[in-house]
Amino acid sequence: MVQPSVAVLERHMLLxxxxxxxxVFSFFALPYLFLVSIGAxxxxxxxxxxxxxxxxxxxxxxxxxxxxxxxxxxxxxxxxTDFEWVGGFHTMRGTRVSIRDMIAGWLMYVLVMVTxxxxxxxxxxxxxxTLHSPWVWTVPLICALLALGxxxxxxxxxxxxxxxxxxxxxxxxxxxxxxxxxxxFFPVSELPEGFRQLAYASPLWHGVELSRGAMxxxxxxxxxxxxxxxxxxxxxxxxxxxxxxFRRRLAS
Amino acid sequence: MLTNAIAGRFxxxxxxxxxxxxxxxxxxxxxxxxxxxxxxxxxxxYLLSIGLGxxxxxxxxxxxxxxxxxxxxxxxxxxxxxSAMTAAFxxxxxxxxxxxxxxxxxxxxxxxxxxxxxxxxxxxxxxxIRGTVYCGLFLIAMVLLDTVSVGWALLAxxxxxxxxxxxxxxxxxxxxxxxxxHDFDALTTAQMALFxxxxxxxxxxxxxxxxxxxxxxxxxxxxVELIRRICIGDLAPQLLWxxxxxxxxxxxxxxxxxxxxxxxxxx
Numbered sequence: 001m002v003q004p005s006v007a008v009l010e011r012h013m014l015l016x017x018x019x020x021x022x023x024v025f026s027f028f029a030l031p032y033l034f035l036v037s038i039g040a041x042x043x044x045x046x047x048x049x050x051x052x053x054x055x056x057x058x059x060x061x062x063x064x065x066x067x068x069x070x071x072x073x074x075x076x077x078x079x080x081t082d083f084e085w086v087g088g089f090h091t092m093r094g095t096r097v098s099i100r101d102m103i104a105g106w107l108m109y110v111l112v113m114v115t116x117x118x119x120x121x122x123x124x125x126x127x128x129x130t131l132h133s134p135w136v137w138t139v140p141l142i143c144a145l146l147a148l149g150x151x152x153x154x155x156x157x158x159x160x161x162x163x164x165x166x167x168x169x170x171x172x173x174x175x176x177x178x179x180x181x182x183x184x185f186f187p188v189s190e191l192p193e194g195f196r197q198l199a200y201a202s203p204l205w206h207g208v209e210l211s212r213g214a215m216x217x218x219x220x221x222x223x224x225x226x227x228x229x230x231x232x233x234x235x236x237x238x239x240x241x242x243x244x245x246f247r248r249r250l251a252s
Numbered sequence: 253m254l255t256n257a258i259a260g261r262f263x264x265x266x267x268x269x270x271x272x273x274x275x276x277x278x279x280x281x282x283x284x285x286x287x288x289x290x291x292x293x294x295x296x297x298y299l300l301s302i303g304l305g306x307x308x309x310x311x312x313x314x315x316x317x318x319x320x321x322x323x324x325x326x327x328x329x330x331x332x333x334x335s336a337m338t339a340a341f342x343x344x345x346x347x348x349x350x351x352x353x354x355x356x357x358x359x360x361x362x363x364x365x366x367x368x369x370x371x372x373x374x375x376x377x378x379x380x381i382r383g384t385v386y387c388g389l390f391l392i393a394m395v396l397l398d399t400v401s402v403g404w405a406l407l408a409x410x411x412x413x414x415x416x417x418x419x420x421x422x423x424x425x426x427x428x429x430x431x432x433x434h435d436f437d438a439l440t441t442a443q444m445a446l447f448x449x450x451x452x453x454x455x456x457x458x459x460x461x462x463x464x465x466x467x468x469x470x471x472x473x474x475x476v477e478l479i480r481r482i483c484i485g486d487l488a489p490q491l492l493w494x495x496x497x498x499x500x501x502x503x504x505x506x507x508x509x510x511x512x513x514x515x516x517x518x519x
Binding site for chain 1: 286290291293294297298300301302305306308309310312314323434437440441444445448449452453454458
């Protein structure tokens with residue numbers, strides 16, 4: 001007998017096998033297009049940031065932003081569909097799959113998706129010559145932690161709402177601004193006071209700092225343990241919120 | 253015979269009836285205005301992040317068509333052109349496709365005297381009405397951020413409406429070719445590629461020549477050129493070529509979309 005959470009993962013992977021084509025663009029092509037357009041195109045005018053060419057400086061940021069977006073976007077309709085339209089989670093409830101297994105299975109699925117994108121991106125970043133440190137091997141782990149911190153709260157959100165129109169608002173008012181202002185494209189020191197604190201509060205900024213440190217060989221803004229601790233906080237809090245939201249939704 | 257003769261002519265009244273239907277349908281969703289706002293903030297966030305944020309890292313002015321332009325002033329008009337595209341596509345792609353293939357709204361509409369070309373025109377007009385709101389608000393934001401003067405903003409406004417109309421017609425034509433929802437991935441991909449590579453964030457002259465030629469064939473490039481040159485006050489004769497491209501695209505795509513609606517609904 002397989003672990004129930006692994007069985008849940010298997011179900012999501014089985015579905016993904018039929019839908020993978022739709023993800024090719026956002027997982028693999030989009031980060032590359034951003035790297036060329038902003039990194040190389042605009043980079044020609046920027047020159048250096050913190051002693052690195054802009055392309056090199058921005059690559060870890062684009063990677064972290066991609067991870068953040070994949071983790072958040074996958075956990076919107078992916079989770080909502082199983083509650084509202086397909087009833088996948090309600091069906092699982094009738095088996096020996098616990099709510100914790102459902103969440104663990106989904107998060108494992110998100111990690112598989114994110115890791116595929118990370119490996120593909122690192123290969124491209126390597127071809128562009130933007131990797132400067134042996135610490136780059138820790139990047140998949142950093143990205144996995146960031147993905148958990150982004151996926152958990154989004155799952156909780158998806159389990160709470162009863163109309164999918166709210167995802168549009170989540171994307172426009174949370175995911176996109178976070179991506180644009182959390183130190184991905186320019187240092188948060190350029191942000192006005194107040195907005196800078198918002199960037200610090202987001203999990204993405206910590207993921208950006210860690211992956212930038214690991215890919216360029218520089219030390220992040222805060223001590224590494226703090227960044228990791230803060231991301232862990234998001235991951236654990238997200239998981240707890242998701243569990244509460246799932247329990248409430250499946251009780252009705 | 254008589255009804256055929258009447259139906260053969262284009263009727264603005266019948267087209268307007270379809271526009272009114274769209275306006276009514278919008279009122280059923282309570283969050284509709286929130287969604288309009290949501291569409292507006294995205295290009296604004298890009299302007300603040302890339303235009304002002306990344307712009308703060310760029311000390312030199314950008315040389316664009318022989319003019320020295322600061323980076324925020326360079327990016328802002330491109331974001332206006334982009335928001336025209338986004339606004340147009342927000343009603344003419346997914347929403348239009350749903351009415352054409354899923355909810356079969358047009359099957360109901362076309363049993364009345366309304367003709368496919370009136371439907372096509374109505375959808376473009378509806379899109380232009382919404383797009384006018386987006387572009388107007390975005391231009392006000394541009395003036396407040398001091399990236400354009402009020403005078404040039406007033407002239408850029410009709411140019412941005414032309415861009416909305418052109419992209420609405422392009423969106424309609426493209427949507428009539430979609431076989432299912434999965435085909436929209438191609439459209440989303442194309443939209444993002446246009447957004448990143450239409451001379452939006454760095455001048456198109458920086459691209460390698462083959463890429464430049466490719467970019468000059470695409471519509472967003474012409475919208476960006478038209479709007480940006482007006483915003484920086486460079487009224488060169490080439491603007492007529494950019495505007496002509498958008499007008500021609502509107503006409504061709506409208507005719508094509510009307511034909512396709514006819515085929516899809518009647519065959």
